[in-house]
Amino acid sequence: MNVTRGFTGRPRVHNPGLPPGQYDAGEDWPVLSAEVTPDLTPADWTFRIDGLVARPRSWDWDEAHALPASPYEGDIHCVTSWSKFGVRFGGVSLDAFLDVVRPDASATHAVAYSHSGYTTNLPLADLTGGRAWIAWEYDGKPLPAEHGGPARLLVPHLYFWKSAKWIAGLRLLDHDEPGFWEQNGYHARGNPWEEQRYSGD
């Protein structure tokens, strides 16, 4: 252990919800997108799933909202070390979309891509079983544009760069294909509890 002289840190209580190396951001919700926030209205928004699926298809805003609502209430964790507790998102479970397109047995991974051109890769297993959402509400209100509105991917059990803002689609693949930050040195999976921040962690 490399103790820093004179450093005591904030007063702290043990928080079992805080992954290693993270701190509680409290009310803050930093914005960390690297691109220009796109001008995207609900009327412009579409979401598509294709690649290794039986029936590729796209949903527009109304079609996506016709699927059964499935809120998320829990925590989110950013690779830059902040975590945010007890956040509430409204949206639809990704399972509801995947049930329609029927992934092939050969599909193992997905590339999520956004209307801004951002990409991020995920194992398919991280997107199924009630662990991923398409989210359009935050705290009961429309998701703000700077946080990915009108709709973003939400995969709260992984670092938040995986939860692509302005989600446009998923392409299902039979292999892993690094996305934007993963090509920039970030970890392929990004599990906060394993502290998988960068390639090599």
Added chain:
Amino acid sequence: MTESAFTPATRFAVPGRIAVSNRASALWRTATLTEIRRETPAVATFRFAVPGWAGHLPGQHLMLRLTAGDGYTAQRHYSLASPPDDTGHIELTLDHVEGGEVSGWFHSEARPGDEVEVRGPLSGFFAWPGDRPALLIGAGSGVVPLMSMIRHHRAGDLDVPLRLLVSARGPEELVYAAEYGAETTAVFTRRAPDGVPVGRLSPAHVAPLLAERPPGGWEAYVCGSNAFAEHASRLLVEAGQPVDRIRIERFG
């Protein structure tokens, strides 16, 4: 069924010309504080000796870790302020954030000889190797990674065009004030020296720079608070800068 590869609408993507070393970023290294320089009342520069530091590209950042006696750690991302060829040394310029756990230690406690841990350099997206005309826009301590670019430009005597628009509340809060040259236009939002207008960054600041049209066009780098980044990037888009040639680093 499969289809051809997805092509992002804006081709917003990793700058292919920049190679990022993933191996160097996986290691924590001990950095020894060698010097503290006051920049403004709330901002100081911290210089470190880092044996084995592999060098970096202007615009890259690192992760810094402090460890308390009971094993508690705090880690933060900071942009590198120094140019890449500052052999064996790196510099960080840090705001004293009110109640800041890490910046508080730096501004109240740190002294030469202290050791901290760093890993990096990290991320190539905001990096500028000095090969394209660069239009830099920063506010407050958002100018830190941009200063690394300016220092790199000067140290290498590069002739590729470089321009900086830097916004500060007043002259006394302008970080690196003494180092700016003809490439820089300072914008003061609250208090300005005599004869200099007060006001926020506007289309009138951006238009003359975009009108220069250097060969190959500008690569724009915007760094500051989220509110500033939103404002500056919109000004650029409205002035005709392509969205896929705007890179943004936000904080706060």
